[in-house]
Amino acid sequence: LTGGLALLFCLVQSAAAITVGFSQVGSESGWRTSFSESVKAEAKRRSIELKFSDAQQKQENQIKAVRSFIAQGVDAIMIAPVVETGWKPVLREAKRARIPVVILDRNVDVKNASLFLTRIASDFVEEGRRAANWLMEETGGNCSILELQGTVGATAAIDRMKGFNEVIAKYPNAKIVRSQTGEFTRTKGKEVMEAMLKAENSGKDICALWAHNDEMALGGIQAIKEAGLKPGADMLVVSVDGVPDYFKAMADGDANATVELNPHLGAPAFDVIERYLNGDRKIDKLITTTGDLFTQETAAEEYKKRAAK
Numbered sequence: 001l002t003g004g005l006a007l008l009f010c011l012v013q014s015a016a017a018i019t020v021g022f023s024q025v026g027s028e029s030g031w032r033t034s035f036s037e038s039v040k041a042e043a044k045r046r047s048i049e050l051k052f053s054d055a056q057q058k059q060e061n062q063i064k065a066v067r068s069f070i071a072q073g074v075d076a077i078m079i080a081p082v083v084e085t086g087w088k089p090v091l092r093e094a095k096r097a098r099i100p101v102v103i104l105d106r107n108v109d110v111k112n113a114s115l116f117l118t119r120i121a122s123d124f125v126e127e128g129r130r131a132a133n134w135l136m137e138e139t140g141g142n143c144s145i146l147e148l149q150g151t152v153g154a155t156a157a158i159d160r161m162k163g164f165n166e167v168i169a170k171y172p173n174a175k176i177v178r179s180q181t182g183e184f185t186r187t188k189g190k191e192v193m194e195a196m197l198k199a200e201n202s203g204k205d206i207c208a209l210w211a212h213n214d215e216m217a218l219g220g221i222q223a224i225k226e227a228g229l230k231p232g233a234d235m236l237v238v239s240v241d242g243v244p245d246y247f248k249a250m251a252d253g254d255a256n257a258t259v260e261l262n263p264h265l266g267a268p269a270f271d272v273i274e275r276y277l278n279g280d281r282k283i284d285k286l287i288t289t290t291g292d293l294f295t296q297e298t299a300a301e302e303y304k305k306r307a308a309k
């Protein structure tokens with residue numbers, strides 16, 4: 001009898017566990033991999049069956065994954081969209097299949113808000129403003145800047161640029177002299193920075209590098225060193241994400257500031273999915289996370305905290 005009851009309990013228990021499909025952009029940055037790891041760990045903690053798909057930064061792979069989740073009849077879908085456009089058809093298919101969709105981090109450009117349950121993200125425009133405000137205070141508003149943009153068409157790139165430019169527009173002697181995408185990666189960031197430095201007299205008259213994420217900034221720092229300049233001193237470096245390697249660079253004096261981006265989106269995402277599956281229909285369309293600006297002053301101790309994890 002006890003064996004039968006135990007088996008019954010397991011069956012009921014496993015039947016109660018929900019299945020969630022997660023379409024992730026890729027693994028282009030340290031922030032992205034922390035985000036993925038935190039979602040996987042949170043799913044395990046909650047005994048949620050997670051179907052994880054890494055799209056290698058290609059939207060067609062994301063759409064294929066979402067279609068496969070729909071075909072498998074998952075209970076909910078999470079999408080971290082690589083770019084904003086092109087999502088309407090597959091979101092309509094999920095809606096027809098009555099599967100709730102949670103958008104994580106970057107946004108989707110759809111007019112019909114009923115096509116997704118909610119979006120959980122940081123305010124990227126504010127991140128851009130904070131980076132620019134720090135730089136303007138640091139330089140008295142007198143600064144010629146090189147910009148490494150994130151992935152073209154990605155909300156993080158569009159909005160960080162918007163916030164940064166909104167602030168420097170108030171300073172007549174602050175100007176972005178060159179701007180190009182480094183696709184959020186360290187390799188591409190270094191390559192593009194090398195080209196920009198060559199075109200700008202090896203960066204001798206450049207006051208700062210503004211990068212839409214730490215990975216590109218770290219690539220840019222290598223290029224600045226190879227051009228014979230001291231990053232963090234001859235050329236200030238300001239960025240976003242707050243990955244451990246960047247805290248190390250600040251502690252070493254090679255970088256100056258970053259706005260931390262919270263990678264722990266799993267818990268709020270699963271909270272809202274569980275609320276929805278339990279019948280809650282009063283869910284906000286946007287749930288924002290926040291992050292602080294960090295500078296060299298606290299970089300060494302912050303690095304110790306993060307590297308230990």
Ligand code: GZL
Binds near residue numbers: 029032122240
């Ligand atoms: C922003 C996120 C960006 C990170 C990068 O929230 O979309 O994508 O800043 C990552 O590190 O590539």
